[in-house]
Amino acid sequence: MDKLFFLFYSFVSVLIYIIALPFLFLLSFKSKYRVSIPARFFLWKNPPLDRDGIWFHTCSYGEAKAIKPLVEALPKTVLRMTTTTHTGKSVIEGYTPQSRYLPFEPLLFWWLRPQKALVVMEAEFWYLLFVLAKLRGAKTLLVNARMNDRSFPKYLKMRWFYRQIFASIDAVYAQTQTDKERLELLGAKDVTVTGNIKLASLPKVTRRLVKPEGMLLCAASTHEGEEALVLEAFAALKKEMPGAKLAVVPRHPERFEKVAALLETFAKQEQMGWHRFSDDMSLQDDIVLIDKMGELVNLYAVSDMVILGGAFVPVGGHNGAEAAQFGCKIISGPHYFNQKDIFEAVEGIAVVEPANLTRRVLQHAQLKPTRLKTKTDITPILEQLNDVL
The missing domain is CATH 3.40.50.11720 (3-Deoxy-D-manno-octulosonic-acid transferase, N-terminal domain)
Known part of the structure; x- marks a missing residue:
C-alpha cells in the first residue's frame, strides 16, 4: 500500500x-x-x-x-x-x-x-x-x-x-x-x-414434457404488452406452419387471469384451440397458457424457438442462458439492459425491435441455435x- x-x-x-x-x-x-x-x-x-x-x-x-x-x-x-x-x-x-x-x-x-x-x-x-x-x-x-x-x-x-x-x-x-x-x-x-458466475447454476429440468408435433414457440417471462406482440407474430406463423404451437409463460402469476382472457379472445378470433396448463399438462393445443410456476425450464427443453420477454418493453430482459443451454433459437427485444453480460455470454440471440418481431419469427429458418460461449x-x-x- x-x-x-x-x-x-x-x-x-x-x-x-x-x-x-x-x-x-x-x-x-x-x-x-x-x-x-x-x-x-x-x-x-x-x-x-x-x-x-x-x-x-x-x-x-x-x-x-x-x-x-x-x-x-x-x-x-x-x-x-x-x-x-x-x-x-x-x-x-x-x-x-x-x-x-x-x-x-x-x-x-x-x-x-x-x-x-x-x-x-x-x-x-x-x-x-x-x-x-x-x-x-x-x-x-x-x-x-x-x-x-x-x-x-x-x-x-x-x-x-x-x-x-x-x-x-x-x-x-x-x-x-x-x-x-x-x-x-x-x-x-x-x-x-x-x-x-451467472452461468454457474442454471436451472435443470424437473419434469419431462412431451414435445408436440410441429414447431413449438415459447413466449417466455412475458410482461404487459408483450403477449399482444407475440400473438400477432404467431398468427402470421400459423399461416405458414399450421402445425405450429405456442406456449405463453407470463412472468408474474398475478397476470395469469388477464393473459388467459387475452388468449381466449384471440383463440376465438383466429379459430384456434387453447387451454391452461393447470387444467391439462399437455402441449397439444394451438396455444397453451403456462399458469404454473417452475415450468419454464421444462418448456425450454422441448421448445424450438423462444421469444424472450422483458425486453420488448423497458423491463431489462431476462436470462437467455437458461434457454440457450438447450440450443433453442432465441429472439429478444432491445431492452435487455439488466442482462447485457448474459447476452454477451450467449451466441446466437437475435435482437429485434418490437415492430419487427413478426418478420423475424417468419424468418425462423435463418436463426441459429444458441449456445453458451463459456463454461463457468x-x-x-x-x-x-x-x-x-
Whole structure:
C-alpha cells in the first residue's frame, strides 16, 4: 500500500463528503432515496456487520442475484452482505439478516469490522473498501470481473489509480481470457479465468414434457404488452406452419387471469384451440397458457424457438442462458439492459425491435441455435473462501 496515496485519497474523500452533505440531506427526502441515502451517508439504521464472516459486496439487483451460487455453498452463519442500491438490498436480505447498505468510503474507517474475507462483484472499485478490509485482516477477492470494449479505454487512462486499488486485492476471478489480460494491464495480480458466475447454476429440468408435433414457440417471462406482440407474430406463423404451437409463460402469476382472457379472445378470433396448463399438462393445443410456476425450464427443453420477454418493453430482459443451454433459437427485444453480460455470454440471440418481431419469427429458418460461449467453474473461488473459514 502506498501510504502517501492512502492519506491523500482519504483526505479528498472526507472533503467531498463534507461538501456533499447538504445536497445529500435534501436528496434523502425523495422517496427513491429515503432509505438508502440516510443509511449510506449518515449510517441511519445501518449498524456494522458482525465480525469474522465472509463479506460479499454487490451493487445492482443482477449482481446480487448472480452471487447466489457462492452464497449457497457457504454456511449461512458466516454470510455478511452489503450493496449500494435499493433493488440490491431487496435481494441480499433474502440471504442473511446480516445485510446492510455499504457506507460511503470515509465512513468505513468507523463502520468496517474485521472479516475473514471480502468478496466484491465485477467492477465495484472502491479503494478504501479494499484497503481497510485488507488492513483489518480480510482476504480480498474480486469475482466475476469484466472489462468490456467500451469501458476499458477509460480505465486504461486511469491505470495509475487502478494500480493502487489492485495492490490491495489478493486474487481476481475474471469472466474471460480477454478480461484477464485487460485487468492485468490495470495492475491486477493472481488473475484466474472462471467464467461468468451467472452461468454457474442454471436451472435443470424437473419434469419431462412431451414435445408436440410441429414447431413449438415459447413466449417466455412475458410482461404487459408483450403477449399482444407475440400473438400477432404467431398468427402470421400459423399461416405458414399450421402445425405450429405456442406456449405463453407470463412472468408474474398475478397476470395469469388477464393473459388467459387475452388468449381466449384471440383463440376465438383466429379459430384456434387453447387451454391452461393447470387444467391439462399437455402441449397439444394451438396455444397453451403456462399458469404454473417452475415450468419454464421444462418448456425450454422441448421448445424450438423462444421469444424472450422483458425486453420488448423497458423491463431489462431476462436470462437467455437458461434457454440457450438447450440450443433453442432465441429472439429478444432491445431492452435487455439488466442482462447485457448474459447476452454477451450467449451466441446466437437475435435482437429485434418490437415492430419487427413478426418478420423475424417468419424468418425462423435463418436463426441459429444458441449456445453458451463459456463454461463457468466457481471451484477456485470456493477453495479460497474455505481456506479462511
